[in-house]
């Protein structure tokens with residue numbers, strides 16, 4: 001069995017606006033997305049989320065709350081993506097464009113779903129109402145979703161041990 005690739009995704013939300021970033025290169029280029037990236041050896045998922053947020057748009061969030069766990073399978077690729085989604089309503093600094101992302105605030109009623117990963121329109125409504133979620137999406141290429149499983153949850157469950165082992169913590 002191939003271990004999942006661990007990724008983070010941070011959505012800063014303040015009242016009726018959400019901070020998104022236009023991905024200028026790499027995976028998901030040309031799409032609006034939260035800020036995030038790969039979890040590195042020796043760091044926790046939350047540390048990775050805060051680091052990527054800072055690297056990609058220059059802001060610091062100290063109260064990241066984990067709100068979602070999404071698993072993505074791509075036809076033909078044995079490695080699944082495991083994306084840990086966080087939110088925060090306070091941060092330090094001014095959102096600033098980086099090599100990877102161009103940040104922009106969006107009103108929660110005009111989220112640009114047509115220019116985002118196609119799964120986002122399913123789970124964003126759960127995030128926007130302040131609940132937690134767990135989901136699985138099977139993709140064919142980057143535009144076509146073949147299978148969707150999504151549920152609102154009280155509490156997120158994932159295998160901590162698997163993560164710690166993968167990151168050399170145990």
Ligand SMILES: Nc1[nH]c(=O)nc2c1ncn2[C@H]1C[C@H](O)[C@@H](COP(=O)(O)OP(=O)(O)OP(=O)(O)O)O1
Pocket residue numbers: 007008009010025026027028033034035036037038072081083117118119120
């Ligand atoms: N289906 C999906 N829906 C979504 O909303 N976000 C997704 C997604 N699949 C991946 N992501 C997010 C997770 C993570 O924040 C980001 C991908 O990570 P990275 O930006 O690190 O990828 P890159 O290939 O650009 O990385 P580098 O090569 O390290 O620059 O995209």
